[in-house]
Amino acid sequence: MEHYDAVIIGSGQGGTPLAKKLAQAGWKTALIEKELVGGTCVNNGCTPTKTMIASAKAAYTVAWAAKWGVEVPDFRVNLAAILHRKTQVVDQFRNGSQLGLENTANLTLIFGEAFFTGKKQIQITLTKGGSKVITANKIFIDAGTRPRVPDIPGLAEAGYFTSATLLDFNQIPEHLVILGGNYIGLEFGQMYRRFGSKVTILEHNKLFLKREDEDVAAEVQKFLRDEDIQIFTQASATRVTKTQNGLLITLETSGQESTMACSHILVAAGRIPNTNKLNVEAAGVKTDKQGYIVVNEKLETTAADIYALGDITGGPKFTHISYNDYVILYRNLLEQKHETTANRLVPYCLFTDPQVGRVGLTEKEARQQGQNIKVAKLPMTSVARAIETGDTRGLLKAIVDAESGQILGVAVVGQEGGEIMSVLQMAMVGKIDYKKMKEMVFAHPLYAESLNNLFLALDKTE
Ligand SMILES: Cc1cc2nc3c(=O)[nH]c(=O)nc-3n(C[C@H](O)[C@H](O)[C@H](O)COP(=O)(O)OP(=O)(O)OC[C@H]3O[C@@H](n4cnc5c(N)ncnc54)[C@H](O)[C@@H]3O)c2cc1C
Numbered sequence: 001m002e003h004y005d006a007v008i009i010g011s012g013q014g015g016t017p018l019a020k021k022l023a024q025a026g027w028k029t030a031l032i033e034k035e036l037v038g039g040t041c042v043n044n045g046c047t048p049t050k051t052m053i054a055s056a057k058a059a060y061t062v063a064w065a066a067k068w069g070v071e072v073p074d075f076r077v078n079l080a081a082i083l084h085r086k087t088q089v090v091d092q093f094r095n096g097s098q099l100g101l102e103n104t105a106n107l108t109l110i111f112g113e114a115f116f117t118g119k120k121q122i123q124i125t126l127t128k129g130g131s132k133v134i135t136a137n138k139i140f141i142d143a144g145t146r147p148r149v150p151d152i153p154g155l156a157e158a159g160y161f162t163s164a165t166l167l168d169f170n171q172i173p174e175h176l177v178i179l180g181g182n183y184i185g186l187e188f189g190q191m192y193r194r195f196g197s198k199v200t201i202l203e204h205n206k207l208f209l210k211r212e213d214e215d216v217a218a219e220v221q222k223f224l225r226d227e228d229i230q231i232f233t234q235a236s237a238t239r240v241t242k243t244q245n246g247l248l249i250t251l252e253t254s255g256q257e258s259t260m261a262c263s264h265i266l267v268a269a270g271r272i273p274n275t276n277k278l279n280v281e282a283a284g285v286k287t288d289k290q291g292y293i294v295v296n297e298k299l300e301t302t303a304a305d306i307y308a309l310g311d312i313t314g315g316p317k318f319t320h321i322s323y324n325d326y327v328i329l330y331r332n333l334l335e336q337k338h339e340t341t342a343n344r345l346v347p348y349c350l351f352t353d354p355q356v357g358r359v360g361l362t363e364k365e366a367r368q369q370g371q372n373i374k375v376a377k378l379p380m381t382s383v384a385r386a387i388e389t390g391d392t393r394g395l396l397k398a399i400v401d402a403e404s405g406q407i408l409g410v411a412v413v414g415q416e417g418g419e420i421m422s423v424l425q426m427a428m429v430g431k432i433d434y435k436k437m438k439e440m441v442f443a444h445p446l447y448a449e450s451l452n453n454l455f456l457a458l459d460k461t462e
Pocket residue numbers: 009010011012013014015032033034035036037038039040041042044045046047049050112113114115142143144145163184274277278309310311312316317318319320322351
């Protein structure tokens with residue numbers, strides 16, 4: 001039986017760098033991957049979607065080019081070429097990552113599906129056939145999540161796409177109905193609308209983008225509706241039937257029943273953890289009711305020397321969070337630090353066009369916590385860069401502590417909204433208060449320069 005200092009299950013955004021780091025530190029390390037190196041982000045998450053969203057943006061720019069005084073008499077979306085470019089980018093990222101692993105001393109990359117057979121014992125069903133059992137001093141679980149498919153009568157028989165399978169479909173759906181109106185629903189919805197599909201989003205929450213402030217959510221809803229994307233909230237599909245012409249969805253919208261015909265369905269209703277086949281109980285690792293691995297702030301599971309990182313812990317499901325979990329683990333294990341996930345800022349960016357960059361507290365959260373706050377807001381119609389470049393959709397919003405002037409949270413809806421949010425995230429981390437931001441010299445006429453006006457407006461309302 002082979003024995004390792006460390007075994008990592010899953011080559012996701014935390015597992016891959018962790019395997020390299022531990023091996024480079026001299027640990028005899030194995031990384032087990034059941035499918036493709038790079039996990040969700042590289043193969044069917046961030047990388048392919050952001051690559052294809054760039055094509056959708058190009059289609060949008062061409063369609064509206066006359067607005068900038070450029071007349072394009074005719075154009076066509078070539079999905080085959082878009083998918084080809086997407087595959088090339090994904091292959092480049094995955095192959096680079098795999099090569100990096102293969103060229104790391106002390107590191108063995110094993111393709112196969114792992115499951116626990118004992119406290120520190122793992123069996124691997126090898127992709128090339130056969131199986132083997134290995135043991136390790138320390139085990140790290142980075143096995144990620146997969147799409148959650150709601151239990152809707154008729155859905156399985158009628159057929160549906162998930163975010164992973166739609167990325168390889170070589171046709172543009174005539175009418176795409178999306179179940180779920182959050183990250184995946186909105187990014188895919190706008191992308192396929194721009195490729196030429198009719199798009200309807202069914203979100204079962206009462207509030208659209210319920211985690212955001214209502215003014216921010218309304219801004220997003222407006223620019224999506226302006227592109228003729230239909231959005232229904234408090235809407236659930238209760239049955240799906242296959243018809244001669246496509247699919248028929250029975251809907252419940254705000255308590256009213258109706259039907260909607262469509263050509264295809266995309267399920268974008270959240271994710272579930274890949275613990276179903278891991279048999280973690282054999283190792284004494286506890287999971288919660290939804291199957292996520294229970295970890296403490298140091299990412300330690302309920303079993304000694306077994307850790308979990310990334311989406312499978314039930315924390316925020318972002319690539320940068322999985323990566324930061326890796327940083328916490330290696331600092332604690334290799335550098336004897338005491339890093340934790342407590343109070344870590346969780347920035348994110350919704351890659352609609354315009355983007356929604358978000359970090360820290362929303363106004364709603366700050367008020368619920370009873371904080372004494374000031375709220376700064378600036379519409380993109382008042383931002384020079386937005387006016388000059390011809391896209392004034394969106395707004396900047398910052399929540400500020402009324403006494404200290406520290407920035408507590410930010411939402412930026414706009415072109416490069418994620419990048420502008422990151423400027424403010426740096427101010428939050430560096431404790432640069434809004435009064436300094438108000439007078440900071442930014443190059444003219446960048447979006448960042450509008451931060452002067454954002455915070456100037458705050459003092460005008462005092
Ligand atoms: C469509 C889509 C778009 C996204 N866009 C963004 C974005 O723009 N920005 C962002 O920050 N996040 C985005 N995300 C989320 C991001 O992809 C995830 O948060 C991130 O990939 C999680 O990484 P991870 O390390 O937890 O695991 P994963 O990347 O999911 O990797 C887990 C790996 O474990 C392997 N595995 C599972 N079980 C076993 C087993 N038993 N044995 C061996 N191997 C196993 C899997 O095959 C997989 O390779 C997106 C997700 C999706 C679905």
